[in-house]
Amino acid sequence: MGFFSEEQWLQWVDELSDNDYVIIDDFLSETLLERVLTYFREKKTDDDFTKASIGTEGKIVSEIRGDYTYWLDSKVDQEMNDFFELVSETIGVLNRYCYLSLTDFEFHLAYYPPGSFYHRHLDQFQGRSNRMISFIIYLNEGWVEGDGGELKIFKEEGDFLVKPLLNRAILFKSADVPHEVLTTRKGRKSLTGWLLYQPAGLGYLLG
Numbered sequence: 001m002g003f004f005s006e007e008q009w010l011q012w013v014d015e016l017s018d019n020d021y022v023i024i025d026d027f028l029s030e031t032l033l034e035r036v037l038t039y040f041r042e043k044k045t046d047d048d049f050t051k052a053s054i055g056t057e058g059k060i061v062s063e064i065r066g067d068y069t070y071w072l073d074s075k076v077d078q079e080m081n082d083f084f085e086l087v088s089e090t091i092g093v094l095n096r097y098c099y100l101s102l103t104d105f106e107f108h109l110a111y112y113p114p115g116s117f118y119h120r121h122l123d124q125f126q127g128r129s130n131r132m133i134s135f136i137i138y139l140n141e142g143w144v145e146g147d148g149g150e151l152k153i154f155k156e157e158g159d160f161l162v163k164p165l166l167n168r169a170i171l172f173k174s175a176d177v178p179h180e181v182l183t184t185r186k187g188r189k190s191l192t193g194w195l196l197y198q199p200a201g202l203g204y205l206l207g
């Protein structure tokens with residue numbers, strides 16, 4: 001049994017194919033959401049987050065992005081196993097219906113302190129095109145207008161803002177959707193990752 005019915009997945013996949021993005025509210029089950037929030041709290045308390053970098057060389061440039069991240073490892077972060085299962089189901093669905101050849105994923109917990117942002121960018125780095133789908137779940141309890149930290153999506157038809165509401169997920173095509181995180185006025189939390197296409201035998205070169 002999957003997390004969602006085939007019909008439900010099809011509806012989301014259609015939206016993603018047609019619009020390059022899909023927003024899904026109340027994505028995680030109550031139990032899973034609670035587990036993710038608890039894990040976030042623990043990691044943050046343990047001070048496991050480090051300043052995020054940009055590009056493939058790991059440069060830290062605070063004028064571009066100001067968030068802190070904790071990279072998840074399915075072997076280490078076993079409390080997140082159910083979430084990884086859900087990601088695997090997502091990958092299976094996208095491979096079946098969108099003819100993608102996704103083989104792997106990478107996720108981190110992200111924390112934007114008050115006053116931080118992430119300037120306009122694409123999630124596919126030059127010279128490293130294995131990020132196919134960006135996948136974010138927001139974890140901001142009680143977010144209200146004025147807290148900032150909206151995700152701005154740039155589209156030819158018109159730009160728009162996505163509120164980083166608790167348990168809202170967004171998936172978008174990493175190569176096609178420029179986006180930015182507006183300055184946040186409150187601590188802003190998310191579980192953010194990418195579904196990857198890794199050409200066989202090249203992974204070790206990319207690190």
Ligand SMILES: O=C(O)CCC(=O)C(=O)O
Pocket residue numbers: 110118123136150151179180181190192
């Ligand atoms: O948290 C978000 O809304 C987007 C984060 C982002 O663009 C990234 O980490 O590449």
Ligand SMILES: [Fe+2]
Pocket residue numbers: 121122123179
């Ligand atoms: Fe991004």
